[in-house]
Structures are given as structure tokens and as C-alpha cells.
Amino acid sequence: MVFSFSATPDFDFITYFARHLQATLTDGVLEVPETLGQGYVRKLAFGPDFKITLHHYLLQEELVIKRNASGLGNDLITIFFYNNEQPLGIAYDNQPHVLFSRRDDSDSAIQVTSNDLSSTIRFPAHQPIQYMVVAIKPTRLKELLAVSAPNSVLQTITGRGNSFLFFERMEAETKLLLKKMAAVDMTDGLSTFFMQNKVQELLYLVFHKLSLRESVVHQPINSADAGRLLHIRKEILRDLSAPPVLRELAQLAAMSETKLKQLFKQTFGATIYTYYQQARMEEAAFLLKHGRRSVAQVGYELGFSNLSHFSRLFEKHYGLNPKKFSAS
Incomplete structure (x- = not known):
């Protein structure tokens, strides 16, 4: 199953996804039809410029979600939290998919991106899928963070019209918050208030870590660059018995060594060797x-x-x- 959409400013994911599945959408909740699997997608809005979408389902066939850049520039920040045992494939600019997974308490995918990058996420069939997407306007995020002297990363994310992609690790505290949010009783009259507070806790944990990154001039990134960086990450992890050779990686990425070093550290928060x-x-x-x-x-x-x-x-x-x- 392939769901493709263009990330325009007025696009509402859950509405169009419900139409694609021919599913019922009631009070912001999409129930997955029994013919396709089981579970739900839930949207909560905390105003016109701040919303979350929670995905919790098991499907009978593979799901591919393709986000196409609208070409209208960036006016929305997307923060993607994936906390599942099963790997998911992420790709940019039609590059081969790169797997992200959580093994024991190791790596998970937290992805902070502008909505002007084209991406594809591939979810496996017959496996429980749980993830959350936060969508927030730069001005609202800047107001929430209220940082008097932000580093270059926060300036880039909360500024207007910037193209960016950042990955962060998911620590135990973040995993626990996501579990609490998945288990909350949404029939409780104060559940939306609870969820908004927990989302802001999540944002604090992510942006606190991003605020500790080295403050350097931000290098613009496009979908092609993002795809190459994920491919380089895959190549680094392919054989951990041999240290990476920068010259060979730069040739593989079709980038200069300087550009590769800058973009890799900017995106993943560490040098290639680290x-x-x-x-x-x-x-x-x-x-x-x-x-x-x-x-x-x-x-x-x-x-x-x-x-x-x-x-x-x-x-x-x-x-x-x-x-x-x-x-x-």
C-alpha cells in the first residue's frame, strides 16, 4: 500500500489518509478497517500551528508513506518519533531505503526536518507499528522554547524558510513518555491537556540535546543531500571492524570531503569517525x-x-x- 502526498501548508494528513484507506474518521480518530488490519491514527490539535498525530496499528500489507515537497518553501517543522522493535526504512530523493531500528536500548529514530524535503518511509506488514509525528510552525516553537541565546541549530529550526534535517538518539526518558502517551485514556476530559504537557516535555528533551550541539554556520540541505547522507551512514555501519575512509565515502556520496564532513556532523551531531x-x-x-x-x-x-x-x-x-x- 502506497500513500503519497504533497506537503502543502494546508494539508491535513489524517483526512487524506482516511480517504485513501476508505476508513471512518470521527473526532480526529481514524479506525483502520478490519480488511486492512487493526489499530488507529489519532490527531490532536493544540491550536492551528501545533498538532500531533499518533499512529498505532498492525497492517496486513506493507505501508509506504511518500511525502513530496510542495515547492512552496518551509513553513512547518516535523518531529518524528519512532519507538518500535521492528525496523523501518527511510529514504530521501528516491535513494535506496536505509533501515532504522531499536535494538535493546540502542538506537531509535528521532528526526527533525523541514517540510520541504521529499521522503519515503516504509513500514513492514504484520508487525505492530507505533510512532508519533509532531507538526509545529517555527514561530510557535520559538515561542515555546523561549531561548534568549539559541545556538545555530535552534536558530535554523525556528527561522523561516530554512531547509534542515537533524537526527537525535532516543533515550529512556523519551521512550517512557511515548509509552505514557500511547496508554492515556482519551475519554478523560483532561486527556488533551495531559497530552499537550507531555508533548512539550518531549520537545524539551529533543531540543535540549540539539541546543548542546556545536554552534556553527548552518549548511543548507536538499533531498538529494539527505539521501546521500543516509547512504553514507549505512556504509559506515555496514562493517564496524574497519574504520571509515573519508576519501572513499566522499566519492560514494559524490561530495567534496569538506561538504560531507560538514553535512554529516550537522545532521547526526557527530563527526564521521566519532x-x-x-x-x-x-x-x-x-x-x-x-x-x-x-x-x-x-x-x-x-x-x-x-x-x-x-x-x-x-x-x-x-x-x-x-x-x-x-x-x-
Whole structure:
């Protein structure tokens, strides 16, 4: 099933999605027809410039949601929270899909983007899907954040007409908030008030982390750049036993080395090598906990010829050496 739309300023996702599914839409709730699966999509509006859409369903066929840039510029910020065991595929500018998933307490997708980037998200069939999308106008977000001296990231996001894409990690506190929001009784008369407060908590957690990023001049990004960056991320994670080679990655991305370094750090919040090392340590932690491997086996599998160096790096990242971490 493919649902394609253009991100115009007046577009209302749930209305058009209901028509696409031939589903009933009542009081902002779309019930998935039994012929297609089960579950719902719910929209809550906290004014004309601030709304959320909660997706909670299981479908009998794969769902592909394609957002096409309207060409009218950016006047809306989208914050996408995906907290599911099953991986989802994200692509930009018709590039191959790149999988994002949550494995144990590791990586999840929080995506902050302008609505002038074309993207495709692919959700698997026969799997429970839970995610939330916040849509907010830059002026409303700026008013909510009320930051007197914002860094370049917050300036870019809350400014008008900027094109941007930022990814952030989903920490335990964010996951807990999303679970609370998914479980709330919406028949309660104060449920909308509760949800608005929880959404603002979520926004605080995301934008607090973004506010700590290095303040540098923002480099404009387009859909093609975004697609190439996700492809580079995939290439970095493909083989964690070998460090990335910047020259080769730049050739793969069809970018200069300088542009690739700038856009990668801007989008993911870390340099290419730091991102690689973080992923390497996270993979080590997973293998030690769940892979039934010894410290030596994990170290060698991840390309460390010096196990003392592996232990020092791991302890710096997790506060415990690999042996103690494995036993904890």
C-alpha cells in the first residue's frame, strides 16, 4: 500500500489518509478497517500551528508513506518519533531505503526536518507499528522554547524558510513518555491537556540535546543531500571492524570531503569517525550482553588487535570495562 502526498501548508494528513484507506474518521480518530488490519491514527490539535498525530496499528500489507515537497518553501517543522522493535526504512530523493531500528536500548529514530524535503518511509506488514509525528510552525516553537541565546541549530529550526534535517538518539526518558502517551485514556476530559504537557516535555528533551550541539554556520540541505547522507551512514555501519575512509565515502556520496564532513556532523551531531566509534561500542555492548561471546571474541570481531585498547575505549563509553559490563 502506497500513500503519497504533497506537503502543502494546508494539508491535513489524517483526512487524506482516511480517504485513501476508505476508513471512518470521527473526532480526529481514524479506525483502520478490519480488511486492512487493526489499530488507529489519532490527531490532536493544540491550536492551528501545533498538532500531533499518533499512529498505532498492525497492517496486513506493507505501508509506504511518500511525502513530496510542495515547492512552496518551509513553513512547518516535523518531529518524528519512532519507538518500535521492528525496523523501518527511510529514504530521501528516491535513494535506496536505509533501515532504522531499536535494538535493546540502542538506537531509535528521532528526526527533525523541514517540510520541504521529499521522503519515503516504509513500514513492514504484520508487525505492530507505533510512532508519533509532531507538526509545529517555527514561530510557535520559538515561542515555546523561549531561548534568549539559541545556538545555530535552534536558530535554523525556528527561522523561516530554512531547509534542515537533524537526527537525535532516543533515550529512556523519551521512550517512557511515548509509552505514557500511547496508554492515556482519551475519554478523560483532561486527556488533551495531559497530552499537550507531555508533548512539550518531549520537545524539551529533543531540543535540549540539539541546543548542546556545536554552534556553527548552518549548511543548507536538499533531498538529494539527505539521501546521500543516509547512504553514507549505512556504509559506515555496514562493517564496524574497519574504520571509515573519508576519501572513499566522499566519492560514494559524490561530495567534496569538506561538504560531507560538514553535512554529516550537522545532521547526526557527530563527526564521521566519532559516529563510527559510538556505533562500534554499542555493537560491542550488544554482543557482550546477548551474543554469548567472550571479551576477546567481541574485540577481535570489531577489528581491535589490541584488547587493552578495546577495554579502555569501552570503559570510557560505558563506565565499566567489557568484562564487568558483561557480568553486570
